[in-house]
Amino acid sequence: MEIREVSFRGSALKPSDRPQEFLPQIAVAGRSNVGKSSLLNWLLRQNLARVAKAPGKTRMLNFFLINQSFFLVDLPGYGYAKVGRALQEEWGRELGKYLSTEDRLAGVITLVDIRHGLTELDLGLQEMLQSQGTERLVVLTKADKINRGKRANMRLKVQNELGLARPPAVVSVKTGEGRKELLASIDELVDRWRSR
Ligand SMILES: Nc1nc2c(ncn2[C@@H]2O[C@H](COP(=O)(O)OP(=O)(O)O)[C@@H](O)[C@H]2O)c(=O)[nH]1
Numbered sequence: 001m002e003i004r005e006v007s008f009r010g011s012a013l014k015p016s017d018r019p020q021e022f023l024p025q026i027a028v029a030g031r032s033n034v035g036k037s038s039l040l041n042w043l044l045r046q047n048l049a050r051v052a053k054a055p056g057k058t059r060m061l062n063f064f065l066i067n068q069s070f071f072l073v074d075l076p077g078y079g080y081a082k083v084g085r086a087l088q089e090e091w092g093r094e095l096g097k098y099l100s101t102e103d104r105l106a107g108v109i110t111l112v113d114i115r116h117g118l119t120e121l122d123l124g125l126q127e128m129l130q131s132q133g134t135e136r137l138v139v140l141t142k143a144d145k146i147n148r149g150k151r152a153n154m155r156l157k158v159q160n161e162l163g164l165a166r167p168p169a170v171v172s173v174k175t176g177e178g179r180k181e182l183l184a185s186i187d188e189l190v191d192r193w194r195s196r
């Protein structure tokens with residue numbers, strides 16, 4: 001798959017504010033600072049940071065229509081330490097509602113920092129997705145930050161901890177590795193949703 005066209009289709013939380021097209025949605029989730037904004041800019045080859053960082057938008061779902069055929073949905077990052085517990089729980093509930101009720105959801109790309117591996121909050125999200133049968137794509141970010149040996153160990157560790165059939169994907173926006181593979185995996189998720 002090539003990214004030919006990207007258009008920002010708004011920020012929303014409530015179902016009625018989301019785009020109305022019946023097209024598959026691929027959500028992107030991860031802890032704050034995991035490299036989500038960097039990955040989206042790198043994947044789509046444009047600077048979307050301005051959109052995602054606009055005041056009041058960081059807690060919303062941001063919808064990007066890709067090639068007029070599917071949506072990439074930028075979810076709020078979780079686990080930001082400076083945000084109080086109550087607010088974190090509120091986000092968790094809102095996010096949970098989206099992930100469990102949106103029937104256009106074709107899958108979730110879950111980002112994990114390759115240096116840190118799975119945290120409590122990552123495991124919480126993974127358990128939820130697995131229990132409701134949502135397709136997930138586990139992606140280890142910032143691969144350039146550790147050496148080959150450690151990288152292989154972390155892939156195995158995460159694979160075992162989550163019981164994945166295959167080792168998780170690895171990407172680096174710095175070296176560019178993993179982009180083609182990630183686009184191909186997104187394509188597969190979209191196709192699977194269409195043929196379900
Ligand atoms: N070396 C390296 N740094 C990265 C990579 N991806 C993100 N970063 C850095 O990690 C920090 C957090 O990235 P950001 O995209 O803002 O994370 P977000 O909070 O998840 O949106 C920034 O300083 C990025 O430059 C990567 O692949 N390699």
Ligand SMILES: [Mg+2]
Pocket residue numbers: 033036037038052077
């Ligand atoms: Mg960000």
